[in-house]
Amino acid sequence: MTPVDARANRPQYLPESASQTAGPYVHIGLAPGAAGFQIFDRELGWDIAGPNAAGERIRVEGLVIDGTGSPVKDVLIEIWQANAAGLYAHPEGGGAVEDGFRGWGRVITDFETGEWGFDTVKPGPVRARGRMASGVAQRVRDSHPDWQGRAAEDNVPMAPHLNLWIVARGINIGLNTRMYFDDEAAANAADPVLNLIEWERRRATLIAKRTVRDGRPVYRFDIRLQGEDETVFFDV
């Protein structure tokens, strides 16, 4: 009997191009000023929120730390976030955002210290999949007036978060993670993505710590690629 080739009649799709590491000189292409030369009229990714964005102005800072405990000094991080009303600057982002709000940025680490940081606005809660009827979710909605007028189906928030994508030498495929805010404990407790993480202790690796410096809120978010308190990374 002729064996059936299970693949023979499958619909044909093109396979995705395989990822490769960004390598040690990623800055040349994506941040040439940091590589040491001026070439483009305008480098992309240095202004995430723009001057017109509503919401709380915050700074986010951290280190990326490898499995030996050493800071990674050649990393590039991209940020994708909603505005303070929980809307993304995208045709399917839920609505119009402020003029100049891009919601996207890229930052690199300091070559000597490995520290990175960026300025933005704190995002609002974003629509999630499915429904969540808990009283906690209701309190999240009550505390964010932008959400009160939404249709019932929209009223299913993910807690405020930043989406991060991390590339560097030694990272073969970009690592996706999220940064949540420690002053959003109620929203975080109801967040459908945090709640997907079976190991409650690991959820804490995604929560940035708020401090105030010179009157301005600063969130500290260290990313551990490997080992103790390894940051949760997502297959998105």
Added chain:
Amino acid sequence: MTPAEYYQRDRRIHPPALTPDYKTSVARSPRFSLISLQGSMSEITGPTFGHGDISPIDNDLIKNYVHGGDPIGERIIVHGRVLDENARPVPNTLVEVWQANAGGRYRHKKDSYLAPIDPNFGGCGRTITDADGYYFFRTIKPGAYPWRNWVNNWRPAHIHVSVFGHAFCQRLITQLYFEGDPLIPLCPIVQTVPDAQAIDRLTAKLDMNAGVPLDSIAYRFDIVLRGRRSTMFENRLEGN
């Protein structure tokens, strides 16, 4: 209605995080499994770029860093289309490239290889795909260069390529290699890709028809990003 998701990424054609022959990956690879997410608004949206973000000359690496002359090396055109898994074009998306010069030297303050900098070559470019997903660059074919991995490792000639697509979950950085380069099978970074056909798809093909006689030779490099369902209602797939 829930917005349509992207197809699950087939991780078997991508390199795993831990690939010990590429030594840097050992301490920079997570030990825990990735947590799989269904696409939400956070993943199916992504940044958009327009022609106001870049200059028309940004895709011409022969001209975008001239300091009194042209760069030295093999003049090439790299062109192709950005498609999704459904074989549909991905229009209006940002493609960024960076590379070493003809001698394998990067214009980067951390590169100390003894091959010289080319005063007329920066080594980076960017463009936005047209309505058919088409893009092109004009550049100098990069040289191979040594790197500290094993005692005598050399990277094949390559151009780094960064593509956005229309969603943050389509974000991709990869490397373009050149057809026939004997260093490809020897390179621990290339060989992190577990699928030989996937490596072949990262290899740009000589394309004589696209060259400019007495000026530039051409290579064709198509890029495939993740595809997406057409529309998805709560429990029902509609069209595709």
